[in-house]
Amino acid sequence: EEFALSVASLVVASTRQEIAVQYSHYDNHHTKKMIQLPPGVDLGRFSPTRDTERDRLAKERLQPFFRQMRKPLILALCRPDERKNVPALLEAYATTPGLREKANLALVLGNRDEFSKLSAGARRVFYDLMSLIDKHDLYGLVALPKHHESADVPAFYRLVRQSGGIFANVALTEPFGLTLIEAAACGAPILATDDGGPQDIIKHCKNGILVDPLDTEAIGQALNKMLDASRDRWRRWSKNGITNVHKHYSWEGHAAKYLKKVDTLSRRFKSHTFELKPVHKLSLAERLLVCDIDNTLTGDHEALGKLGEAIAKDPKLAFGVATGRHIESARKVLREWGVPMPELFITSVGSEIHYGKKLKKEQSWRKHIDHRWDREAIVQTLKSLPGMRLQPAVDQREHKISYTLRGKNRPDKATIVKALRHADLAANVIVSHDEFVDILPIRASKGHAVRYIALKWGLPFENILVAGDSGNDEAMLTTPAQAVVVGNYSPELGPLKKRHGIYFASLPHAGGIIEGLHYYDFINHDHKGEEDEKSP
16 A cells, blocks of 8 residues: 555545545655545436335335334434444434434344344344344334345435435444435435544535534434424425535546546656567567576576576577666676576666667666656665665666665664655665665566566566565565575575465575476476487
């Protein structure tokens, strides 16, 4: 969630409270990126227009419970959840003088067959309700129907309007309150909890009263007040609800506002697409092997030679590297170790992508990761943290800032991330070998680069195998691709042993990669069969 908030250009919330209270707990909470856009209601389904047959069926579901069906109806419709606070509504109805004489109470709480088959929380709700009905002798005044259909819901709301009653939602907390706008669309005045969404709904619809859900006396008084209101005032509440739901809570209005905001964003950010051109073996490959260089590919000359032979003999297998080194350094170490020239270079911990012998740079990737990248501000912010020393200029890149950790007071990853978030800076922090720190754009990592390559070149993740040995390989190893951790791995990868889909090889370096190729049955079967035929 923190990652989603950090990369989003726009965050859509349903209520003011969601923006001010719920999202305020996140480090990446930035009010300037947030808009309030409430959900809508199906105005074709929820309306005051009578459906004679459905209204009759809904009425028949309640009629057996009531001595006098013609009284105004107080309706609560929700799940049998303790947070919905329905027993408090029943207590208020039972103990408020004159209320039971003025109105009936219907509690429509989902469908049930046997109490024993309900969840523990639902059983407690029904136990409390049945106890209160018996305690206050409310038989003939309260309906608790066992079953209803979804088509009955609008009809229940219309019964409230037809009887001159009230729809009540006194939940302890209410993030939005969809039933309130459904009821309002059908013309039912509402009594709602003074929390979250209902505050906005009453403000916009002007069709009812807010109440403290913890004050049963106040709930009862509010119900009495609404039932005792003049006929003109009650009709005004009903009419206001219908009119203002159409104005503020239609799906058409929701979509129009949303698209308007998205259109504003599209004008702020330049669009870009990538081109597909033949890049040697990669453009024709069916499978892709991507390996870290240091201590994964390198470290065992003999095993590396065997790996190079296997790659060269498989015409459908493309080879790539993913490394923390910059491109020049990566090429140099590969030449020193006699590694075949890769078709793909993911370098600088995933912040750069190059192709083939000419090292053609992937410009679309560069544009993609530039989102919210503020290099200078990050450097200035991290100056305040002790124990972080910038690595030499040769190790710094356009989209990578590299540090070495020194001293007893050196910060851990969480401290670095927190400092950046508090400065409203979006970045990806990668720590490896408990000594090196790379700060990348929020969209950049070896893992994100592998995902990008899979998308661009149309390679299914099961046709990609990645191999690594240290913390800066973790993002790559935890993609949906097949993953191999070589036997000489760093301790920070130990927790990945619990993760499904990651193979820990027993052999170190390139030997571990070969072991992983066999484990995943990733080599060219046609070529393997030819070799078997030639064997003595």
